[in-house]
Amino acid sequence: MSDRDDQLIGEFPFIPKQERAQQKRNALLESGRTLFISKGYEQTTAKEIASYAGVATGTFYRYFSDKRQLLMSLLEDKLDELLPPEPTWVSRDPETLLASLLQAHYQRLNELELHRVLPELMLKDPELAEFLREARSKIHARILFGLQQAKDKRLTWGDLDLNSVSWAILVVVENSQWIQDQNGSCTTDFHEIAKVICRMVFPPETLEQLRQLADD
Template identity: 30%
Template sequence: MSEMEDKTRTPRQDRSIKTKEAIVQAAMRLFSEKGYHQTNTKQIAAAAGVSTGSFYSYFIDKRAVFIDVLKDYNDTLQARVEAYMSEINFHNPDKHALLTHLVDSLLLSHEVYIGFNKELSIMYLSDDDITQLMDAQYEAGRIRTLQYLQMGKDELKITDLEAAAILVFESINAIVDVIAFSPHRISIERLKSELVSMLVGYLYI
């Protein structure tokens, strides 16, 4: 830990916790609207309703708050996904309906992060710490996918669950990102329908 990092405040009282949360939320909005490189600490502090000096008592620089924003993004996204997934009956005989609900749940989880996700794609390629954080999130997603496959393994025709979990996670993740964050030439419903048909044909007897 650097000397500057050691001097930043770890909030313990409610007021300090709320101040730091306000800075993180303001940074998320600005990074999403303006981009990382077009946002500075003075703008973040102003958007959070705090002084620039107060900002630096919690974060050593803009990069530090971006990493906190990313951690909050990951935690919130994971909580949303888990909440939606808890509603799914993995023993539903209608596998098309089951997987359609899964894809719709992931799309709803991504909706509020469109602007930030675009900026995150840029930062992923330019900052090793951010790359590591995102890679850890992806690996957690692959592990969770494996756990869900194991829950319904008696109905699956595939035998290598670990390899299948990677294929399923990467396929769903890629197409959900295309639907949520990229322009596309055909309708969302057609993309979802083909994705679900592909997965049903691959996974189930």
């Protein structure tokens, strides 16, 4: 855990070691996740989280200082699943690969649903907002590194500003569901989104060559 994570989460009142105590703590985490999603973060109290988990309010405070610490624990555990995937450009048929990455990412988001809580919390929690900005910057840097590898192999458009393209890709990936909703579709066509992204990166003839290599 980084110093930044320590600052966000703080020191826990108690770290359980016995299985029964760990089960209670996990029940509180799942209870908090469910209530934050259904009621909203501000409308959820520690007492309600404890009651939903079937334990006393005092048990909540045995494991967590407050509901923010519980939410930060959830986010720490699931952060990798909340952040958008990093495309792999130096591969055969990057369009199909990217589509599968996007589909898996949004399936995880829909299972966790924690991303629904973040906009509400980020407005009131500058530390969390900064932490997520830093995490986003790291994803951007890895996308940029992958694009540079592809450009070094002469796979991309020659005149691309890779830094700008990397941010554009990140924005499209993060807003894919919203984009699809604006198109009036009830389901997300990940192949169409992957196609748009890959057209930003690769000339059509390069994509076709990569697809042919994948078929061989």
